[in-house]
Amino acid sequence: MAIRAVRGFKDILPQEIRSWHRIEDLAYGVFNTFGFKEIRIPLVEKTEVFSRGIGEYTDIVEKEMYTFPDRKGLSLSLRPEATAGLLRAVNEHRLYAQSPILKLFTMGPMFRHERPQKGRLRQFYQIDAELLGTKAPLSDLEVIWMAWDIIVRLGVKNVRLEINSLGCPRCRPGYRDALKSYLESVFQDLCPNCQRRSKTNPLRVFDCKEKSCREIMKNAPLMRQYLCPECTEHINKVLESLEVLDIPFVINPYLVRGLDYYVMTTFEIVSPDLGAQSTVAAGGRYDGLLRDLGGPDLPGVGMAIGVDRLLLLLEADEETLPIDLFVVALGLTARKKVIPWIGTWRRHGLRVQMSYEDRGLKSQLRQANRLGAHYVLILGEDEIKEERLIVRDMKTHDQQKIPIDNNLISGLENLIDM
RNA sequence: GUGGGCGUGGCUCAACGGAUAGAGCAUCGGGUUGUGGCCCCGAAGGCUGUGGGUUCGAUUCCCACCGCUCACCCCA
Known part of the structure; x- marks a missing residue:
């Protein structure tokens, strides 16, 4: 259990x-x-x-x-x-x-x-x-x-x-006395709850939902008068x-x-x-x-x-917190290259996520989509060989390649225009 | 503390007292050996809240307990 x-x-x-x-x-x-x-x-x-x-x-x-x-x-x-x-x-x-x-x-x-x-x-x-x-x-x-x-x-x-x-x-004491003596005079007709309340918390009798009590309280003295x-x-x-x-x-x-x-x-x-x-x-x-x-x-x-x-009383707020960039790394070499970049982008305030599992491209893209990623960065064997990686805009489906060099970090930041 | 309603996969709900408890959504995989959403196919996921009882047979009927929920009471 x-x-x-x-x-x-x-x-x-x-x-x-x-x-x-x-x-x-x-x-x-x-x-x-x-x-x-x-x-x-x-x-x-x-x-x-x-x-x-x-x-x-x-x-x-x-x-x-x-x-x-x-x-x-x-x-x-x-x-x-x-x-x-x-x-x-x-x-x-x-x-x-x-x-x-x-x-x-x-x-x-x-x-x-x-x-x-x-x-x-x-x-x-x-x-x-x-x-x-x-x-x-x-x-x-x-x-x-x-x-x-x-x-x-x-x-x-x-x-x-x-x-x-x-x-x-x-x-208030003057009013309390007046209310108390009124309640005493009608004590027999109050519901058991109000009989108790008339002693402990007399004002509460006004709140009673019993019809009989409400009727009785219509004639009760009001604070305003006192x-x-x-x-x-x-x-x-x-x-x-x-x-x-x-x-x-x-x-x-x-x-x-x-x-x-x-x-x-x-x-x-x-x-x-x-x-x-x-x-x-x-x-x-x-x-x-x-x-x-x-x-x-x-x-x-x-x-x-x-x-x-x-x-x-409020409309439920949207829960999805979209992310700026999802990084797809295919294979061990790619993963190792990508981790320091992710660190840099995060320190620059970008919302960056990656897959923790060693999954295929399709699976990782599905994940990126579910997370509401605006951009996806793809780095696999081909890209490493070519020394250019793919940046995919998930909204427009546009894809382009940018070179993996010293300008990569800022280059990407310019490209995705954050 | 008192009363009513409700307890079935993660979620929303089906199943006349009858067979292996189903569906949608969500998850994972495949359809495309490297391209998401839509579509199609498949997989995984259940002590039907718990314990008794009635019955040949209980998710279904009865009882108790537990939990949730609404109301009384009280209050933000």
Whole structure:
């Protein structure tokens, strides 16, 4: 029985790698123009980073993390998201001291032990950006803008921005109480799941798909009615700036993030083409998180793009990487002559391949054709005797002979016009 | 963790409970002893996911397990 990859862990095969590069390259470009700098952080952190950062009683921390003791008994976890670890690094290296505003991005795999399905793997990739040091609504905009830009510029059509405000530590408790007491009053009529959620994560009840729960929640109090003046002004300014930019959005009063650190602005970019896991990108404001991780009380806002999901929305890229020159050497003498030439051409940047097997001309030409070679160079006994080798243009079928002399290397390069 | 669907050459899929499990694509070789693609011919490639059961006989029906997948849950 051959060994298979672990459930929920996938190989990214050569035929899909170009799409990955396309996404990553575009993201690098966008981040660069927005003035974000790259940071690379460990895949493993002390479990504490996530339990304190994301929240001890969130599903992610409670039942989805890969947590294990190291050889000395210290509890470690594979990162289930990027923000907590990134802020740990910011704090550890006092990066916030360099400038009042810190703009960072990172990309890489995250790990959550969930049941795999479409758009949900146990190792999945995120492109993540964080903007620290300001509460200004325009910083929310920047982060949303980048996510939107990356997704739209990749050619994804059918996406929608959903946005909401979760309030702040001043107004959220009042709302939470109101929601809780409402949920208590209707407790008997909620589905078992929501009865549990009403205690652990009341906002999540809004997400329930049960008809009865939806009906009940239509009369539930909404955060919007409880937002303090500052939060109201903040979200309004974010929405105004989105309008200025012509980024279409819908206000989703039920939008909730499953991580405890979010306050005020939260958003998702969703696509109906993804199946049940419809969120391509998401993020929000997390003032207070850095403080909770033991750092200074710096506000922040961030976003993460699900690369695997984004990939599901893209047209598959061509995998074939054409080559410039395929060298056919027939026989041992020819092979020996040809190898140093190949080395030179490769150092000059030409994409050159040869057959590793001692096959006939026909077979090697077939191989050259399959590889998409533009030119084929043929060197056999006749050519050695004649001291001229054959250069064949596979597209036009033209063939010509060029002398094997000191000018061979540059002569060929001129001929094939690279 | 719960439920549905599906497991046959590398890939996409056939085969009423019946014979040596087939086809297309891909691979390799030949048709041209040194000229690719198209065409023709041929070769190689299978413990039909695993283990039980029913049957004279199971790829086919039943059960269990494993795997994949979609959905619930949750989230990027």
